[in-house]
Amino acid sequence: MSIPLHIGIIMDGNGRWAEMRGLPRFEGHRRGVERAMEITEAALGTGIKVLSLYAFSIENWRRPEDEISVIMSLLESTLKGKSLNFMKEGIKFKVIGNRDRLSDNTREIVESVERLTENNDKFTLQCALSYSGRDEIIRAVKRAISIGLSPEDISEERISQLLDTSGIPDLDLIIRTSGEQRLSNFLLWQSAYSEFYFTSTLWPDFTKEELLEAIYNYQTRDRRFGKLTNGAVKCT
Ligand code: FPP
Numbered sequence: 001m002s003i004p005l006h007i008g009i010i011m012d013g014n015g016r017w018a019e020m021r022g023l024p025r026f027e028g029h030r031r032g033v034e035r036a037m038e039i040t041e042a043a044l045g046t047g048i049k050v051l052s053l054y055a056f057s058i059e060n061w062r063r064p065e066d067e068i069s070v071i072m073s074l075l076e077s078t079l080k081g082k083s084l085n086f087m088k089e090g091i092k093f094k095v096i097g098n099r100d101r102l103s104d105n106t107r108e109i110v111e112s113v114e115r116l117t118e119n120n121d122k123f124t125l126q127c128a129l130s131y132s133g134r135d136e137i138i139r140a141v142k143r144a145i146s147i148g149l150s151p152e153d154i155s156e157e158r159i160s161q162l163l164d165t166s167g168i169p170d171l172d173l174i175i176r177t178s179g180e181q182r183l184s185n186f187l188l189w190q191s192a193y194s195e196f197y198f199t200s201t202l203w204p205d206f207t208k209e210e211l212l213e214a215i216y217n218y219q220t221r222d223r224r225f226g227k228l229t230n231g232a233v234k235c236t
Pocket of ligand 1: 011012013014015016017029032033036053054055056060071075078079127
């Protein structure tokens with residue numbers, strides 16, 4: 001099977017990584033952000049076209065304020081520091097999620113990097129920030145109503161266009177680190193036919209080698225999309 005076009009990663013285990021070492025949780029997040037950038041670099045060389053990273057869920061707003069503020073400032077400083085790199089490498093940066101809850105500062109930084117990189121077309125780094133799949137679907141339905149779509153206008157294609165991920169292909173492969181085996185509200189619509197790769201590795205320890213291992217593993221899968229292998233459609 002070919003290289004996946006779109007990989008999503010649920011980067012889990014930063015807190016446990018830090019706690020296991022007697023370090024404060026923010027050290028795990030600091031290391032996690034470094035990993036996110038290293039894995040983006042690694043993905044660039046593989047033929048993948050889109051990498052979606054689950055950075056912060058809507059549910060994560062329930063975490064203590066100081067942890068939220070560390071994650072947001074790590075994100076802001078990383079974006080500021082990496083934007084020229086994104087230009088050099090041809091990376092388009094895009095945030096998906098509910099921007100209403102982001103601080104003005106975070107939103108301004110995110111949007112300036114999005115504007116700067118919008119014409120890059122080698123690779124897309126899609127960052128799910130203040131994101132949940134159900135919230136994205138609710139916002140899409142509200143948009144459909146607000147632009148006056150009628151029931152006959154509604155199709156899979158139309159819904160896809162109304163989502164934050166409009167124009168981005170569905171996920172081929174989802175990787176989740178830290179041993180948890182669930183989707184946690186990540187790209188619910190776009191993962192309808194995704195393959196999954198679960199690993200017990202904590203995100204700060206995830207390496208380029210393991211990314212390649214996940215891709216090789218994906219290449220052994222038989223993706224039938226509801227059909228039989230010879231292309232016939234199953235009746236059940
Ligand atoms: C999950 O670990 C991780 C997070 C909630 C934050 C991850 C965010 C990043 C790595 C930032 C990504 C940045 C860019 C620039 C894309 P956890 O805290 O839930 O770990 P635990 O389950 O062990 O407590």
